[in-house]
Amino acid sequence: GAVVSQHPSWVICKSGTSVKIECRSLDFQATTMFWYRQFPKQSLMLMATSNEGSKATYEQGVEKDKFLINHASLTLSTLTVTSAHPEDSSFYICSATIAYGANVLTFGAGSRLTVL
């Protein structure tokens, strides 16, 4: 089955630094990847939709300059949290579909970011 690998699983960083999270589709080409943020005991909040070779589409209220998304290839999308602050601490999870309208959304294992 389709597998999405997300790295790192855990990251702790100092306030003001940038953190990059990678999301890779291991055995399929992901035309579209999604980035979600999840606060404790809450649902997933869609941050942006990333299409290979084009700019990401951000949801309302998500700062494009703070959360940089790059989808340079059909198997890799990255989320960079720039100038991280404690309020950016959260669980970030990526997901991918094989093709537009594909039935199943396959998720990575998530990345827990803690900003000190």
Next chain:
Amino acid sequence: AQKITQTQPGMFVQEKEAVTLDCTYDTSDPSYGLFWYKQPSSGEMIFLIYQGSYDQQNATEGRYSLNFQKARKSANLVISASQLGDSAMYFCAMREEPGNQFYFGTGTSLTVIP
């Protein structure tokens, strides 16, 4: 309006018993897909089951079945013979077709009691 509503923040079930997790949805599109995902404490989202809006029969996957009532716009997940490992958060989701965006509910925390 919320696309997906899960009204049960938390549920308890005795081991080996069946449990139903509620989900209602809101859409005017004739074509859509309904999904259930499980999220254990480790955080990963695990796909459980899918139901298409045009599917005539309720979807089943092992101990999971989806009670699809189209007129009521409900897509309840039934877990039979609960196991301790079923303790997790469960999210209902919908994708309107054609389209690529998934809408998630707020989740239900299920605890299986030995």
